[in-house]
Amino acid sequence: MRSLLARTLLLAAAVVLAGTGTAAAQPTDLMAKVVVIGVPGLSWSDVQASPELTALVNQSHVGSISVKTAGPHTCPVDGWLTISAGTRAWGNVPDQPCGDLPAVTDGKIAGWQSYVDRQAEHHTGAPIGRLGISRDRVCGFGPGAAIAVAKPNGTVANWSPDFDAAKLASTACGDAIVDAGAMPLREGRDEARKHVADLVTQARAAGGWVLLVGVGQETADAHQQTLVAMHLPPDNGPRWLTSDSTRRPGMIQLTDITATVLRGEAKPVDPAGSEKAGPLDGAEIHFTGGLHTNAEAVIEDRLDANQRFEQPRPVLFVVALTIVGAEVLALVWFLIRRSPASRRTAVFTLLMQGGFFIAVFLAQATLWWRWPSPGFSLYAVTIGISALSAVLAQVFLKRYAYLGLALAAYLLLLIDGVLGTPMQVGSMFADGPVIGGRFYGFGNSTFATLAVGALITAGWAAQKLIDKSRVQAALAVLVIGGAAIVVDGKPGWGTDFGGIIALTPAVLLMAWLTWKGTISLRALIGVGVAGVLAVSLVAFLDYLRPPEQRSHFGTFVARLLDGDVSDVLIRKLQMAVQFFSGPAGWGMLVGVILCMLATVLPDRVPSESYREFYRSLPMVRPTLLAMSTCGLVGMLLNDAGVALPAIMIGFALPLLVAHLMASRQPATVSPESHLVQES
Structure with missing residues (x-):
């Protein structure tokens, strides 16, 4: 298994650096002046x-x-x-x-x-x-x-x-x-x-x-x-x-x-x-x-x-307010009435939030910016796709609807990355040219969506194989998680340096827990070192390319070797801590810490449904721990700071709650279920 991990890392590094370039043409008649x-x-x-x-x-x-x-x-x-x-x-x-x-x-x-x-x-x-x-x-x-x-x-x-x-x-x-x-x-x-x-x-x-x-x-x-x-x-x-x-x-x-x-x-x-x-x-x-x-x-x-480029960020706030408002009203109704109708409504609104993480990308296919009233058109399209995603998931997968939403987000972003991220341009999750953030590849919000989709999908696939062979289950985690790492990190695709730093150790930890069932301190350190080496190898190989062909990976290495990296690191740290200038940032931090603690100390969570869910299948724990690892590393080493795990929770938590509410008896669910996915 150790040699398999090593070969997988080397293969991923090679694939990440292969076939990059630009379609732009250099003028051939550049005048002197x-x-x-x-x-x-x-x-x-x-x-x-x-x-x-x-x-x-x-x-x-x-x-x-x-x-x-x-x-x-x-x-x-x-x-x-x-x-x-x-x-x-x-x-x-x-x-x-x-x-x-x-x-x-x-x-x-x-x-x-x-x-x-x-x-x-x-x-x-x-x-x-x-x-x-x-x-x-x-x-x-x-x-x-x-x-x-x-x-x-x-x-x-x-x-x-x-x-x-x-x-x-x-x-x-x-x-x-x-x-x-x-x-x-x-x-x-x-x-x-x-x-x-x-x-x-x-x-x-x-x-x-x-x-x-x-x-x-x-x-x-x-x-x-x-x-x-x-x-x-x-x-x-x-x-x-x-x-x-x-x-x-x-x-x-x-x-x-x-x-x-x-x-x-x-x-x-x-x-x-x-x-x-x-x-x-x-x-x-x-x-x-x-x-x-x-x-x-x-x-x-x-x-x-x-x-x-102008409309997505303002509309994002209105869409989020609409969906969260609907969730709050539905959950209050359920807590008061406890009726089947109120339960179904609450589950639907939770799944609709999961569908939102698909809608922000699919909305680009509608060309909403060419419609009358582009801002309202984007709002209507995003709400519509979010609701439609929830409906389709419920119709075809019943109480395992969360599975379809996580899998759809994973596959959608894999395809988008391979195609050069066309769905990122003008999406609500892209730091577009007006903001002056990322002009190509995956941003922090997109990465958070991909990470949740990949880890849930990997957990489900491993659960289907684990009774047959733990090695095959671990291999499934490496393949599914590795595909996300390659697409997220490959220059010209996701080109996301910070993303692979967070996702690589999470996938390796999940694969190890799938294989062994537990992990020692020595193995944990080994997983961390392997992740650092894999990311460093990708960055160094990118640095070896001509300067005009380098992505964020190679540029960072160049600055590091030139001794010009201190300002970059300080600026990124400032961006990460700026969330704590108001109560919202501290609220996000408290929520993130509580959710992470729930994956490590499930018996302390005041929810019997969750405790039974945590013990229901072998892959629940590895999947949840991998998510926490990804969020924690991303929070500590990424300029998005606490926002990155908060976005992951915004996708994963509604799916988890929706499943627990849809499952009348979580403790008796058969091993054939897809519970792990929604972790």
Whole structure:
């Protein structure tokens, strides 16, 4: 069995790293001069409202740009500092309006040191000034461009306060950054659009290729959306912009601008000039997909994309409130009446919550963002699929309905991962481009859903085999759990570093308990070490690939070897502990601890049904302990913190309670049942 575990780990590591890459195409006619025209607040609605900008669409590779930076808002200064650093920077003071951009006095950015200090204060690791020191003869025009092209000490050279077409066309400028000014909120917006279009015309006449992008929001409290990105002239016809940092057609992020201007030539020097700066967060911009020749259709597609990215998180709260409210009412009715009807209603609402973890992904197949009232459409679709999932599970599996929901979530996410995670884009569980989180692969909420589905499915399969052979049952756990690990962790599929760190030891522990029935301290340490080695092997193999092909795994190893990992770890720790800034986080922690204790000390749980369930079948205990292990490791080592096990509980607990309520006599259920699954 030990050799089987070792071979399985090596095979999983090999599969995780195999066959990765990107479908994006590198431009073959990249001109010598790159001119970036930055316009804070430039939206696709502006393009639609401007005949001049609309006319540029069919002359450009197009897309949307995520302008999320290190701070809670992306004011113009945040955006320009991010372009300067090539990684997300923090510019504005929290809880204050954006304010004006700093002036250039005697060849230096006023207050530059305050921006340097702000990066250290917030542990951004952003080496502001990297663009200015890494690229010779880069020109700047306008106040925002001064920030972008400043040296690490804040000095500015080859800069003009206003746009100068003659200078741009001269040999004095290699590449150039142009600040076209933020879009006015109300009056003057039409004139600003015409000004932007005119700048594009003049920049193209200078002989380079032009990148027109939004670089931030106009105000700190602006409605967040993805902004405009255009690349002119197009290479081989107009297509969709993309990059290896997003791996999504039609989507780039702000840090890609720096990577594109530098073309991989960034100097590894931090603002102090004493240590190496970390790698660029972005990647060179590419194009992909088929030709587009209908400007109106392209603009409509981008406006639809904004709806797809803006609506999910607000709607998530309303959907959750609806389902939890229905559960509370149904359970109160059951506690009062204890009637068959009240029991059935309570079970259905609990199963509906389980169905929600399927609906958040399947909803993407309905193209809800193209419907009238996209927010309400998403709400209705999600509630509808949640209810339909519960109905189908009850009709076909009766009181074992939870089994169908867990298995469906497991298979659905395996398929989604292998296909490149198309159901993640715009889902309620994805940290999309507006939030600026994960652009591809599985996020924390998706991983939590996959982990619960995988462990329940593995527990059920092992239960069916355990009487015949414990070795075969343990092998079933490794195969089912291993498939989830591979899909979750493989670069280009789930690409989830934190996920496999949590799931690998949980699967190994479950397999060991299935095989042996118990575990010693020595074996427990061995399982932990095996999990660490497996994850480390995957990360190191990813690091060996070219930098532009690395995923989060290899990038982390690169930062670790460069000694640039401290800020990353501190930021992740800050993200994990931020949940405890209010009572909700502490409430989640208490709930998570109680649920974990219930899997270790079942006799202390004040529920006879649960105690009988725990002792009913051999695979109940391994399955529950594996879930607790996954949640605990994820909580301690993942930036989601307590939210990760809380999401797992949000999926698993309603299924467990629904089964216990549907089973009149949990202690007498036959070994043929699928009880284990719902653990």
